[in-house]
Amino acid sequence: LTTPRFFLSTTDLARNRVTLSGECHHHLSRVLRARPGDEVWLLDGRGGVARASVERMERDATVLVVEERERVPEERPRMHLYQALLKGVKMDQVIQAAVELGASSIVPYICRRSLPPRGDVERRVERWRSIALQASRVAGRAYLPRVGAPLSWEEMVEALAGADLSLFADERGGERVASALRNRRAGDVVLVVGPEGGFDDAERDEMRSRGARPVTLGPNILRAESAGAVFLAAARCGCDLL
Numbered sequence: 001l002t003t004p005r006f007f008l009s010t011t012d013l014a015r016n017r018v019t020l021s022g023e024c025h026h027h028l029s030r031v032l033r034a035r036p037g038d039e040v041w042l043l044d045g046r047g048g049v050a051r052a053s054v055e056r057m058e059r060d061a062t063v064l065v066v067e068e069r070e071r072v073p074e075e076r077p078r079m080h081l082y083q084a085l086l087k088g089v090k091m092d093q094v095i096q097a098a099v100e101l102g103a104s105s106i107v108p109y110i111c112r113r114s115l116p117p118r119g120d121v122e123r124r125v126e127r128w129r130s131i132a133l134q135a136s137r138v139a140g141r142a143y144l145p146r147v148g149a150p151l152s153w154e155e156m157v158e159a160l161a162g163a164d165l166s167l168f169a170d171e172r173g174g175e176r177v178a179s180a181l182r183n184r185r186a187g188d189v190v191l192v193v194g195p196e197g198g199f200d201d202a203e204r205d206e207m208r209s210r211g212a213r214p215v216t217l218g219p220n221i222l223r224a225e226s227a228g229a230v231f232l233a234a235a236r237c238g239c240d241l242l
């Protein structure tokens with residue numbers, strides 16, 4: 001069984017004894033039936049990692065003793081996935097996979113063929129953030145990824161110009177992702193994936209004019225909700241992170 005992992009604040013992580021209550025305690029006591037001596041990893045989501053062990057289980061809390069602390073350096077380059085807004089559960093899948101594949105941020109945006117955001121956008125963003133948190137816990141991410149609120153097309157292309165390298169996935173073809181990222185060890189890389197219906201030509205031109213380069217994800221047309229994971233995996237291979 002993998003060692004259970006929990007996120008807590010940087011202040012709490014600095015203590016020698018940590019008391020977990022609420023959901024964390026419930027998970028440890030009821031789901032995992034933890035016993036004194038069992039190992040737990042604690043993460044602050046900003047590179048602080050500690051190995052702890054269960055000292056005692058109380059009715060409403062688990063008391064842990066920190067055995068060892070470590071600072072994990074942030075992965076470089078940082079990769080930011082910009083995903084055209086997709087329907088309901090597809091967006092959840094994109095976020096889950098992107099967290100596992102190490103994205104530093106996941107930012108939905110609106111383009112001509114994407115669905116206009118419907119319903120309560122704030123609630124959707126909250127939902128995505130809790131999915132990202134849960135996925136980060138499972139993945140044991142030392143750094144919590146940021147999930148942004150949906151950007152307009154104008155805001156999205158603005159971000160392309162600000163990054164050290166911007167690539168957009170284009171089923172019509174382009175460079176290979178791994179070659180575009182070869183020997184890159186620093187900075188911020190933006191990876192853009194289009195909507196189910198793809199980009200239109202004006203959008204391709206505009207992204208190019210902001211310095212973004214088209215890349216291929218292979219000869220098959222991928223679904224928009226799979227493309228982000230493939231893109232991140234290819235990018236990680238390019239910089240020897242996978």
Ligand code: SAH
Nearest residue numbers: 169170171193194197198217220221222227
């Ligand atoms: N509707 C389009 C396909 C869109 S695929 C068509 O039928 O031709 C949705 C998005 O996934 C695209 O905007 C692109 O960003 C990405 N994508 C899918 N397959 C890809 C590939 N083989 N290479 C690069 N990008 C791809």
